Amino acid sequence: MKNTLKYLLISILTFSCLLSGCESSDDSRDISPELLLGSGNPDPDSTNPDQVVDTDPMAPSRLHGWVRQLTEFQPRWAGYPEEHKATQWLAQRLENAGLDTRIEPYTFRQWDLKDWEVHLIEDGMPVEMKSFPMWSTHEGDGTAELVDVGFGTELELLARDISGKAVVVTGRALLNVFATYPSTYHRAAELGAVAMFVTSDAPDNLIRPTSSGQNMLDDNPIPAFQMGAQDLARMRQAARNGDSVSWRLDARHKDGTTHDVIGHLPGSGALEGTILICAHYDAWFSGALDNATGVAGLIGLAEHFAALPVEERPRDMMFLGVTGHDAGFPYGGVTHWLTENEAFVPEVELFMNLDHLAAHGVEHLTTTGIIDMLGLVIERPGDEERALFTTTHPALMRTFLPYLLRYGLLAAPLPTVPELNANNDLEGAMGKLGVPSVNLTMATPHYHTVQDTADRIPAKQLSRAVKAHRDFLSDIIGMTREQIRSPL
Numbered sequence: 001m002k003n004t005l006k007y008l009l010i011s012i013l014t015f016s017c018l019l020s021g022c023e024s025s026d027d028s029r030d031i032s033p034e035l036l037l038g039s040g041n042p043d044p045d046s047t048n049p050d051q052v053v054d055t056d057p058m059a060p061s062r063l064h065g066w067v068r069q070l071t072e073f074q075p076r077w078a079g080y081p082e083e084h085k086a087t088q089w090l091a092q093r094l095e096n097a098g099l100d101t102r103i104e105p106y107t108f109r110q111w112d113l114k115d116w117e118v119h120l121i122e123d124g125m126p127v128e129m130k131s132f133p134m135w136s137t138h139e140g141d142g143t144a145e146l147v148d149v150g151f152g153t154e155l156e157l158l159a160r161d162i163s164g165k166a167v168v169v170t171g172r173a174l175l176n177v178f179a180t181y182p183s184t185y186h187r188a189a190e191l192g193a194v195a196m197f198v199t200s201d202a203p204d205n206l207i208r209p210t211s212s213g214q215n216m217l218d219d220n221p222i223p224a225f226q227m228g229a230q231d232l233a234r235m236r237q238a239a240r241n242g243d244s245v246s247w248r249l250d251a252r253h254k255d256g257t258t259h260d261v262i263g264h265l266p267g268s269g270a271l272e273g274t275i276l277i278c279a280h281y282d283a284w285f286s287g288a289l290d291n292a293t294g295v296a297g298l299i300g301l302a303e304h305f306a307a308l309p310v311e312e313r314p315r316d317m318m319f320l321g322v323t324g325h326d327a328g329f330p331y332g333g334v335t336h337w338l339t340e341n342e343a344f345v346p347e348v349e350l351f352m353n354l355d356h357l358a359a360h361g362v363e364h365l366t367t368t369g370i371i372d373m374l375g376l377v378i379e380r381p382g383d384e385e386r387a388l389f390t391t392t393h394p395a396l397m398r399t400f401l402p403y404l405l406r407y408g409l410l411a412a413p414l415p416t417v418p419e420l421n422a423n424n425d426l427e428g429a430m431g432k433l434g435v436p437s438v439n440l441t442m443a444t445p446h447y448h449t450v451q452d453t454a455d456r457i458p459a460k461q462l463s464r465a466v467k468a469h470r471d472f473l474s475d476i477i478g479m480t481r482e483q484i485r486s487p488l
């Protein structure tokens, strides 16, 4: 199964590389030394960031303005103060667009992170290391000898005695998304490890938290920390030298409150059912690509469709903002909405997840050695490679593809939802219930890191992406249920 996934991912990558040569280059730039070093990435499209002045919902400056505004609230962890501010902000934007909007609070198991620290003990001297806790892992402190377990596979974990030890795991993220160590944490703990330190493939020494479907909340067994690639390489060297590490993680689970934001836009009633458009608005840090771009799309589409005469909207639309997709996986996303709306699901004619809409193409060269230490990042001309995930309803791909061409957004077509999708708690969950679902997405080496910032988002590309979604929706909204779900 794992191998099948690997080959599929490689073929997706190859296919999208082939396609990316044809893409529009309206916002491509030269490669500068700063970009090669992976530092600042100013975008000439976003020189007027603080004001949203253009009133066209699809205007690059307007859409980028939403990205800029939402990223001011950070980190947007579910249940935390900045996420609550983002809730109010999003509800206000949908309300202003003319939607009948409400905020729905609900209780969930929140991880209350207070403080943490990690010290490598080299030759008896403690050296503080940059780290970020693996979300929802167990509180505690301790000191233990380091053991390098490579990629943290079953064989590597069994090859050494890790009982009472702190394991160092070289994590990877296929296509920047799919973590290579989904079961390492629990397996290492079962075998007696007392702490885990892992990296996940971001450039330079950036720390990239990832979410795992193996999150058992209160029952997660040991503390674990994410680290940058350079620091992890130092930890591996320390393990070879027989050095130790000490850690402290002050965090616990409690009942917290987070919110769905739900905006209704009634149609003329000529067609039954509802189009459901969704974006998660939580984020690891500033979360520009992930997912202020999707939220900007949500607002832009709400404004566009709300401004149409009602006869041009033959059926109802619903615009949904959700949280807990990043810090809180796999319990967030549409999970709460689905528990409240089970009876409504058969009326959903289309689920569109807006996630990661625009970024410049960037390649992070990664291996397991010196290249990682260098943190080489190369910018490619054109957009980051996209994938278009859909359920197996052919009408979705057939309707979307012409607009991808028109707006220069070529993507690898993947009618694989829910067997393979980017988000199990979003389009995956809806696809599982038989709802026709689409998700046009991408991921860059900087996503999930503190450098996923608004200045990296090309405003014109964002506008192209939202327009493609708009045109696709304009076609779908007039199609009958049978046309959308037709097997032909």
Ligand SMILES: [Zn+2]
Residues within 6 Å of the ligand: 280, 290, 291, 355, 356
């Ligand atoms: Zn996302």
